[in-house]
Amino acid sequence: MLLLTIETSCDETAAAIVRDGRTVLSSVVSTQIATHAEYGGVVPEIASRKHLETISLVVQETLKSAGMEFTDIEGVAVTQGPGLAGALLVGIATAKAIAWACRVPLVGVNHIESHLLAPFLEGPVEFPFLALAVSGGHTHLYQVDGIGRYRTLGQTLDDAAGEAFDKVAKLVGLPYPGGVAIDRLAAKGDPAAVPLPRPLLHDGGFNFSFSGLKTAVLNRLQKHPDDREGTALENLCASFQAAVCDVLVCKTAAALESTGLRRLVVAGGVACNSRLRSEMNSLSSRMGVELHIPSPSLCADNAAMLGVAGDYYLVNGVTSGFELDALPVWPLDAISERLDIRGV
Incomplete structure (x- = not known):
């Protein structure tokens, strides 16, 4: 199947052509980073208008x-x-409009599901596996038993990891997107220089919390305003990044031990972070776990990643029809019931 995929969930206008749910023939992403940078984050109304301006051009270029x-x-x-x-x-x-004009089937796909399946575009991954979805809006641990079959093991109770990166970056005066800026400065800093908490690190569960860590950085800056400059800023960024990664890696390791799963997928925008990628590789070696982290272009929002689930559903006769509507909130656990794929 030659599938056209379209992604506009946030501030990236993207389209791709994927063959048989595995081979990417083209992928085009138009970013709005420069537009939203002056506001320090994504402005929903502006994002929608930018999508309207670029979507036709992106599809044509794809x-x-x-x-x-x-x-x-x-x-x-x-x-x-x-x-x-x-x-x-x-x-x-x-x-x-395209599905109607071309008289081809249409299917709606979950954004987080697409991130979790992105590694399939670069090589085979066997089910079941543990998945850490970590982005600006999500920090979740899932057990993935197959396409459309997901069980939530843990999730953030407040800020997502990517959200915490952006908020801390704003506190210290770094540009949007904050995660990229912090990662760059952290490479020059000492991750042990600033003592910061690791929320819920030893609570015995798989949930996350990053709001308190963000507050700890704010309190630090109020006492040490010079931490916004030079080497002190590099050390603060390195220490904050280390705290986030310690929690993500520790919780993931605990989930692997609890479930007995031997394969791990780490996906989403924060999976681009250099320290997280390095520590997950170390965890994989230490625990003897097969690790799959997509290339950075497939970690960031893109349309190609929709091809894996989209192809699977359409090949198995699962379609959405023209009554398809947006679901701003759509938990992965609810996919099987909504798409009626339990028997697929």
Whole structure:
């Protein structure tokens, strides 16, 4: 199947052509980072307008890059949620129009599900596996028994890890997106220089909490305002990044031990973080676990990652129809009931 995929859940307008749910023939991403940088974060209304301005151009460029025409498309998959309602609706409306005009089936795909399955575009991954979804809006641990079969083991109780990176970056005067800026400065700093808490590290569960860590950084800055500059800033960034990664790695290790799973997927925008990638590789070696972390281009929001689930659902006769609507909140646990894929 030649599948056109469309992603507009937040501030990236993206489209891709994926063959048989595994081979990416083209992938185009138009970012809005420069637009939102002056506001220090994504402004939903502006994001929606930017999607409207660029979605047609992105789809056309995707087809051109793959050497294809609309008549070659055999199915359309689009991000249905979770995400910003207005942004999602732009992609969904576009996908409906293309599916109707081309007379091909349409399916809505979960954004987080797409992240978890992104490694399949770079090589085979066997089920079941443990998955850590870590991004600006999500920090969850899942047991993945198959496409459409997910069980939540733990989740953040407040801020997601990526959200904490962005908020701390703003506190110290770094530009948006904060995670990239902190990672860059942290490479020059001492991760042990500033004592910071590791929330819920030893609570025995798999949930996360990063709000208190963010507050600890704020309290530190109030006592040491010079930490916003020079070597002190590098040390603070390195220490904050180390605290976040320690929690993510420790909770993941505990979940692996509890479930007995021998394969691990780490996905989402924060999976681009250099320290997290390094520590997850160390964890994999230490525990003898097979690790899959997508390339950075597949960790950040993109449309190609929708191809894995989208192809699977359409091949198995699971479609959404033109009544498809945005789901700003859509837990992975609810996928099987909504799509009626329990028997697939």
